[in-house]
Amino acid sequence: MDLKEKIRSIENFPEEGVIFRDITTLLKEGDALREAIDQIQANLDGVDFDLILGPESRGFIFGMPLAYNLKKGFVPVRKKGKLPAEVISKEYALEYGTAVIEVHKDAIQPGQKVVIVDDLLATGGTAKAIIEMIESVGVEVVGLAFLIELDFLHGRDVLEGYNISSVLHY
Numbered sequence: 001m002d003l004k005e006k007i008r009s010i011e012n013f014p015e016e017g018v019i020f021r022d023i024t025t026l027l028k029e030g031d032a033l034r035e036a037i038d039q040i041q042a043n044l045d046g047v048d049f050d051l052i053l054g055p056e057s058r059g060f061i062f063g064m065p066l067a068y069n070l071k072k073g074f075v076p077v078r079k080k081g082k083l084p085a086e087v088i089s090k091e092y093a094l095e096y097g098t099a100v101i102e103v104h105k106d107a108i109q110p111g112q113k114v115v116i117v118d119d120l121l122a123t124g125g126t127a128k129a130i131i132e133m134i135e136s137v138g139v140e141v142v143g144l145a146f147l148i149e150l151d152f153l154h155g156r157d158v159l160e161g162y163n164i165s166s167v168l169h170y
Contacts, residue, residue: 003039004168006032007148021148021170023119027061036167037065040117040145043165044070047143049113051075053134055101055126056082058119062147066117075107075114077130088137092129101129110138121149121166124158131162 006026013020026032040062052070054063055077067074080089080100087102108114116130121144131141141162149155149166156164 001032001035003032003036003147007168019170021120021150023058023147036147037062037069039167040147040165041066041069043145043167044115044143047115047163049115049142051108051112051114053077053103053108053114053116053130055116055118055130059117062119062145063117066145075103077101077103088133090129090133092125094125101126101133103133105137108134108137108139111140113140113142115143115145116141117145119147121146121155121159121164122153124153124155127155128158131159 003026006029008022008025010020010022012018026036049072051073052063052067053075054060056079060076064074078101080102083102083104086105088105089100089102091098091100114134116127118127121127127144135141143163144159146166148168148170151169
């Protein structure tokens with residue numbers, strides 16, 4: 001199955017000159033969703049890890065079924081103020097301003113090995129912030145797995161030295 005055929009491209013969204021890769025058209029088709037998850041999972045074959053971390057919100061979509069299939073725990077990475085217990089957090093730069101991500105402090109332990117799963121690798125800023133946040137407490141990132149990578153934004157360069165896999169490249 002050609003997963004690129006299942007992804008809608010919307011020109012000039014969210015701003016002029018941008019082509020938005022809309023995965024909602026893939027998500028609504030059961031066979032395409034299954035194939036996407038299977039391909040991300042295949043890219044993790046041979047990777048030894050304890051937990052999957054998924055950033056809000058599309059990392060939840062792909063991270064949860066992978067955690068279920070692989071019998072691993074899942075840790076949500078949320079926007080500031082969404083988690084009720086004690087958190088660790090990281091502020092990072094966006095194109096226009098900053099954002100803060102958080103994870104429950106007791107959800108990850110020093111020495112654990114984790115894989116970060118998300119739908120898209122663009123500039124690498126969110127993934128890098130997650131890495132910095134969790135490595136600061138002794139957690140090892142052994143892989144990053146994405147459905148889509150926008151090669152022209154060079155996010156892989158920001159994440160140099162990490163094991164990165166992407167199913168689709170634009």
